[in-house]
Amino acid sequence: MLQTSLEVEVLFANARELVDYIGEKYRGNKALGMPVSEDDLDEYIWYTYDDVRRYAKAVAYYLTEVLKLRKGDKVALISENRAEWGLCALGVVYNGFVLVPIDARMSANEIRMILEHSESKVVFISSGQEKAILDEFDLRDVVEHVIYVDKAESEKGMSLERIVEKYGDKEIKKVNEVDPEDLFEIVYTSGTTGLSKGVMLTHRNIMFEVSVTPPLANLSEKDRLLSILPLNHTYESTAGLYAVLSSGCSILYSPTLSPRVVIDLISRNKITKMLVVPLFLEKITDAIIRNIEKSGVVLKSFLKMLLGMASVSKSLTGSNAISKRLLSLIRHKSGLSSIDLFVSGAAPLPARVSNFMELLGFNIIQGYGLTEASPVVSLNPINKPKNISIGKSLPGVEIRINEPNEDGVGEIWVKGPNVMRGYYKNPEATAEVLVDGYLRTGDLGYMDDEGYVYITGRIKNVIVTHGGKNVYPEEIEEKLNVSPYVLESLVVGRKIDEKDMSGEEIFAYIVPDFGYIEFEKETPIHKIDFKEIEKMIDNVVRELNSKLQEYKRIKGYKVLTEEFPKTSTRKIKRYLFQKNDTL
Structure with missing residues (x-):
């Protein structure tokens, strides 16, 4: 079975066009921010959209004119989530250098292997992450230059802030031509199989996703997002950073995954949208249910009565409009009442969780993707979600159920502008998953008559x-x-x-x-x-x-x-x- 969506217009040819566009269009608007510390949620550091362009151009200038990197040279980024992550990343890709985002939770040995395999010449790193690996090896034994993403610096390294202070008003003399097929990044998968491969994603791959995903989530300048997922993963960096910035939204980074801090940040900042994994929604669901159970006898009975009425209403009308009004008290007490959309991905969303959250009046859409597809492949439509499915293919993306059995279940194959170039230095692995222009996902699934796709499991599982x-x-x-x-x-x-x-x-x-x-x-x-x-x-x-x-x-x-x-x-x-x- 096959599902094909219409061709779409890609808004930007490369990252430079994206950065210049948002820097001008949303000039002065808040772009990237974070609390000063997790103990002080009253004070924030914010970078505006013109700051994003200024920082990106300064980084690109430094890499080009001072360090004399050549187009296509690899630059690694190792940092916990923070506002400066995006400033560094966009600076690297602005003039044709290749970003290598590395999971800050990896072991020192894994980090060294990726730096060596990718042949990274420069690394952007937070001082805290450098301390975490210093006992195992010195970065300067592996890369030529070290740049700190925070204000810390030493005699051996440069900092992001110092680069901007010295070169923020400089114009790049050697402007590299950046073709859509040039590499944007090499992402090393952490995976569930234990084998890490470098996924090569092009500017075309990323800019395609930047162009098609924001309308599907109804993103606008008015939206405020809280980021809690690791930025080295394409789900958060592509869909939660680059695509979000293209729409002029504000992104706030949580300094911790503490439920108390996350809920507090959502409430204080009137967060409107979040990209999450199912585990986050599961914990919210379980916490709300427990709080109901802990209520006094009268209140508990009343709340359960409301839940019952809301469930009947939703089953009769097929809408959560009435249940949303009935259960506004529960939603308000959860601290999440400002959120109008959760986008869930990276793992299957349990039906009990989506059903409960929808009953409370939250809009949830489940999507599907993989790093090799930049990463989003499909998404449930907001106006008609079927969250037991992974939704419909993105515009411009083709989903094929290959060699379905008698139940219609086969391997999910994907074709489109989002499919990777291949695995870095690994033609054998590339040949195994790229077949006749299709990406073999390794996932099994089927498609219904309306084009919604359902995953039944992994072939290897x-x-x-x-x-x-x-x-x-x-x-x-x-x-x-x-x-x-x-x-x-x-x-x-x-x-x-x-x-x-x-x-x-x-x-x-x-x-x-x-x-x-x-x-x-x-x-x-x-x-x-x-x-x-x-x-x-x-x-x-x-x-x-x-x-x-x-x-x-x-x-x-x-x-x-x-x-x-x-x-x-x-x-x-x-x-x-x-x-x-x-x-």
Whole structure:
């Protein structure tokens, strides 16, 4: 099955055109900001749109005229989320240099490997990140120049502020021609497989996404966004930074992921839109439900009555307009009442979460993407979302369900201006995923008659049972996670007999929601016998198995006491659990 959208106009040929456009059009407007510290949410540092252009041009001047870099040279960026991240990034790509954004949470050894593999000549880094890797290696042994993104500087390095002070009014003499097919960035995937590859994205790739995504989220100059996702990931940098700036919005960076600080920043700054991962919305949902349960008997009964009325209204009308009015009290008390849109991506959004948040009157649209597609591939339309799906393809992007089975399920293939050039220095891996102009995503899914796409799982994750049946672990995980006693779960295939290679049985790793158990028992968690907790999980598994077909039933499980290791976008690192041991 095939879904093709109409061709669209790409507004900018390259990053320079984007920076010059926003610097002029939104001159004086607030662009990028952050609190002075997480302990002081009353005072902020703000950069205006003309600051964005001035900083970008100063960085480009310094790299070109002072450091004498050549077009195509690689420049790395290692920093926690902060307003200066975007200033540095846009400065690097302004005159044709290639950005290498690196996950600040990576180990020192991983960072060094990326710097060496990418052949980065310069690195922008925060002083805090440099201290974190200093015990392992000196950056100057790997790159030629170090520039600090914060005000800290040393005898060995230069700072962003000093570059702007010295070269902010200079004009670049050697202006490189930047073609749409020139590299914009090389993004090293953190991935769930454990293998990191350098994804080559062009100016055309990024500017296409910048052109098509803002209208789909109804972005305007009036919008204020709070950024909480890692900027080294394309979801946040492309959709949450470059695309947002093209619409004249203000972006505020949270200094921490503390729920208290995040909610406080949303409330104080009247944030209107957020890009989030499902885990963020799950925690909000669970917190609201717990607060309702903790209410007095009369108030709890009243709130539950309102929830019931809202649910009936939504099912009858298909709209959340009435439920939004009925549940305005709950929404206001959540501290999120100013938000008119959540965009969820990077992982599947559980139906229970989207249903509950929509019932409260929040607009939520789920999208789908991958780094190799710059990253957004599809998005639910605001006026008609089906959030159990990943929505419809972006304008100008083609989605194909390749070789569907009798249920219509096949591998999702993508073609369009957003598809990467390939993997850096890895033609073999490139040839495996780029076929006849299509990007093989590795995801399995199907498409309905209206063009909405649904993901059933990953090809590499599919469990083949002894009877030859295919089981999608994501389906079972979602059902397990519905239980309030389960924080998260991971389902894998386990060999019945190591000598028999014909099939696997279903095995689950389950992390209890200790916070909920503590709340329900009204007892500190350390005073609750772990065997009692295991019994709760056993009941959850038994109840789920009674509702599953025989070949999908969980044959074994292990209760874990700590959350699963995750990537920077909160995806579980499945490869750590897919061997045939049970840890």
